[in-house]
Amino acid sequence: RFLDEYAKHNLTFWAVTAQNEPLAGLFTPPQAPTIAFTAAQQRDFIAQDLGPALARSPHRTQLLMLDDQRIHLPHWAKVVLGNATAARYVAGLAVHWYLDAIVPPGCSLEATHKLFPDHFLLYTEACTGFLMFR
Numbered sequence: 001r002f003l004d005e006y007a008k009h010n011l012t013f014w015a016v017t018a019q020n021e022p023l024a025g026l027f028t029p030p031q032a033p034t035i036a037f038t039a040a041q042q043r044d045f046i047a048q049d050l051g052p053a054l055a056r057s058p059h060r061t062q063l064l065m066l067d068d069q070r071i072h073l074p075h076w077a078k079v080v081l082g083n084a085t086a087a088r089y090v091a092g093l094a095v096h097w098y099l100d101a102i103v104p105p106g107c108s109l110e111a112t113h114k115l116f117p118d119h120f121l122l123y124t125e126a127c128t129g130f131l132m133f134r
Contacts, residue, residue: 003059012059017067017094017124018042018050024068039072039079043086051089062091067124070095073108074115081116092120 003013018037025036037045042065054063065086066076073095081087093112109121 003057003061007059013061015062015064015091016054017064018046019067020125021068021096022066023072039076042066042076043080043083046080046089047083047086051086055089063089064092064094064122064124065090067094068096069099070097070105070108071099071103074112077112077116077119081119087116087119090119092122094122094124097123097126 003016006013019035019042021034022037022042024031025034046063046065051063054061065080066072068076073093077093081090093116095109113121
């Protein structure tokens with residue numbers, strides 16, 4: 001429905017994500033209205049609901065998964081893309097950079113790419129000044 005409404009105004013999207021920062025909803029209280037997804041819940045949502053809905057729609061919009069810190073890789077990718085049904089609906093992985101200093105790219109991005117080379121990795125969120133003391 002979201003894509004349909006924008007299409008009425010000649011606006012199209014090349015991709016959407018299943019949820020921005022799916023683990024943010026676990027913070028008490030959350031900083032913004034949100035829901036929480038574990039990797040398994042996102043896998044099931046993609047496989048059973050969002051993936052089939054996008055595939056049936058007239059839109060050629062691709063689906064990105066995760067859309068959270070790369071510290072969750074490769075675990076998140078293994079859970080979602082390890083499921084053949086979910087994997088066929090996912091074009092790529094969306095990652096954020098805020099916690100990049102904690103985990104080396106070889107342990108997250110490179111490891112994920114080696115496991116799932118047919119799915120692209122794309123940074124979808126970054127900013128400066130997100131830490132109050134910097």
